[in-house]
Amino acid sequence: MRSSYLELPANFEDYGPEVEAKGWFSEARIIVANTRYRINFYDLARLIQHVEADLESDRIFFEPNLVIVRAVTRARMESAAEELVRSGRVSSLLAELP
Numbered sequence: 001m002r003s004s005y006l007e008l009p010a011n012f013e014d015y016g017p018e019v020e021a022k023g024w025f026s027e028a029r030i031i032v033a034n035t036r037y038r039i040n041f042y043d044l045a046r047l048i049q050h051v052e053a054d055l056e057s058d059r060i061f062f063e064p065n066l067v068i069v070r071a072v073t074r075a076r077m078e079s080a081a082e083e084l085v086r087s088g089r090v091s092s093l094l095a096e097l098p
Helices: 012-022 044-056 074-087
Strands: 004-007 024-032 035-042 066-068
Touching: 004 074, 012 024, 012 074, 024 074, 035 044, 035 074, 044 066, 066 074
Parallel strands: 035 066
Antiparallel strands: 004 024, 024 035
């Protein structure tokens, strides 16, 4: 068993193209040494829309464990997860409570 990996829903392949088109996905988790981190993946265009909508409503924008990727695809999310672990930046993420 790998010490770290990206966990996606079992049926992710069924709706992966929809996720990419939407530009946002929050059901991914990075698992490192039995610690789970829920990740909020966005592409830049969708992030800008989300931030602008919140600010126009006189709210703040806040997303824990926010990761921006060029496109919200399995390959890009896996690559981002690997980079977070390899660089040690995974330690800056908020872990899920047991």
